[in-house]
Amino acid sequence: MLYCNMKYFFPVIFIIPLFFSCGVDEHNEEGIYRDICILGGSEAGFTAAIQASRAGKKVILIEPTGHPGGMMVEGIVKDIRFGSARVIGGIAREIYESLERHYGLKADFENPDWYSLYEPSVAEGIIEDLLIHEDNIIVIRKTRIKEKDGIVKDGSLIKSVTLENGSIISAKMYIDASIEGHLLHFAGITTETIREGNKKYGESKNGIQVDNDYRQFEVDIDPYLIEGKPESGLIPTIQEGILGEFGNPDKHIQGYCYRMCLTKDPDNRINIEKPGNYDPGTYEIYRRYLEAGGKLFYPRVNRNNGKTDVGSWHDLSANLYGENWKYPHGNYATQDSIIRYHKDFTLGLIWFLQNDHEVDTLTKRNWMGWGLCRDEFQDNGHWPRRLYIRSARRMVSDYVITEHHTSRENPDKVPDPVAIAWWPPDTHHARRIVKDGFAYNEGFVFGGDDWKPFGISWRSLIPKTDECTNLLTPTCISSSYVAYGAIRILPTFMILGQSAGLAASMAIDREISIQDVKYSDLKDGLINSGQILDIPDDWLKIIKSNN
Secondary structure, three states: EEEEEEEEEEOOOOEEEEEEEEEEEOOOOOOOOEEEEEEOHHHHHHHHHHHHHHHHEEEEEEEOHHHHHHOHHOOOOOOOOOOOHOOHHHHHHHHHHHHHHHHHOOOOOOOOOOOOOOOOOHHHHHHHHHHOOOEEEEEEEOOOOOOOOOOEOOOOEEEEEEEOOOOEEEEEEEOOOOOOOOHHHHHOOOOEEOOOHHHHHOOOOOOOOOOOOOOOOOOOOEEEEEEOEEEEOOOOOOOOOOOOOOOOEEEOOOOOOOOEEOOOOOOEEEOOOOOOOOOOHHHHHHHHHHHHOOOOOOOOEEEEEHHHHOOOOOOOOOOOOOOOOOOOOOOOOHHHHHHHHHHHHHHHHHHHHHHHHOHHHHHHHHHHOOOOOOOOOOOOOOOOOOOOOOOOOEEOOOEEHHHHHHHHHOOOOOOOEEEEEEEOOEOOOOOEEEEEEEEEEOOOOOOOEEEEEEEEEEEOOOOOOOOOOOOOOOOOOOOOHHHEEEEEEHHHHHHHHHHHHHHHHHHHHOOOOOOOOOOOHHHHHHHOOOOOOOOOHHHHHHHHHHH
């Protein structure tokens, strides 16, 4: 039995149907049979679903948070830079055009300085509206694949997935559009989570980064509980461990954070209250930073209607470096615990910066008056439902994207692109340790003048034939840690999702394995669906004009 419930959301400036939940009676013993099953309503998940539906396929989309849209609906706004809008086509272009039209504006993809300043709730309304009007899509919300025996395989074929709510779903093709790669993992696909190190793929930016000046501490901070006494232990957010050698493999990966959507509008603001588990000692490093003359990050209006996207990429912010390395390969309990810790820490940090008597007047003034948005994230206490997971599992297939694809000089050629990555390798700090007696951030790689846009190979989306023949991924694609940093961008995920949705549909139409889809056929279909697969000849001029 299928059921559908529609609720309505009434934001301040528009009325639009938001939640259209199509799900499954959890007591349905016969299961659900669809052409394509997609795990994850990320930026890639919902575009894959829409593309497959438009190709006439019956799709089921599983979104554990209950809110398809990925980080577009969870707080990120400025994820178009360096002129990357030039290669946004297809469904992604439709989304941005709709967002700008909502505000009475027009998307300007040819302008290297253009980017959209949408609100999460507006993006969610547009995405939900698209899903509602696709009759072939069923969305199952707030459940996950069972952690034990959740996948049934017959040789290299996935036969069914079982969800925590008891639903059993069988499909011809499966798409893992999660960031965590749970479907890949449960299906026995080879994945990687660590910084592999430079030797594995002959790279120069992977692994441990010894001399990190980018987003490094602007002031010296004593790391010890009792200042000057190493034997007293380390203050919170600093980990034990030696720096290590440049380029060596390391289990630590770039920090996670919440993208905070805040407002000062008294008619829309909900004041942030002191968390029940608040411990002022947790924020000792922020006290010492301010005492040493450091200037902390703070909210600024950077999206429509007076709201913020408070990101974390500074020397000291809400990125918890070194606190997340167990997440990528962790079980659900471990992952849920890390998510809760980040939420508690971040809410406590805001309270600390607004109220602690040791915080200086300027910092308090920068944070004072900011609160949660009444019209955002209404089913989650007005806090984002998803932590920003910048890196988790990455598939290891026969084709691996590496730093060499991103290089401006003699880049690896890609004859079979399904999207263009227009972003430099971008990996945030991975650890906060002690170096030369002071707190030290380690791991950031970003920018420079040695990168270029590159095509994302079709082969990087498909697993090894002997591992699975009816599964592909647009989010956990086969790439090295540092190369993934150039791919993990919202519009790129949307483009990859649409490509994955079309490829899966073509495999079904031809009754072939996903590996046997001919790129020439896929390319024609992608171009016909509005995708952009060629890098403009003036790409370098565009990048330079945007720096």
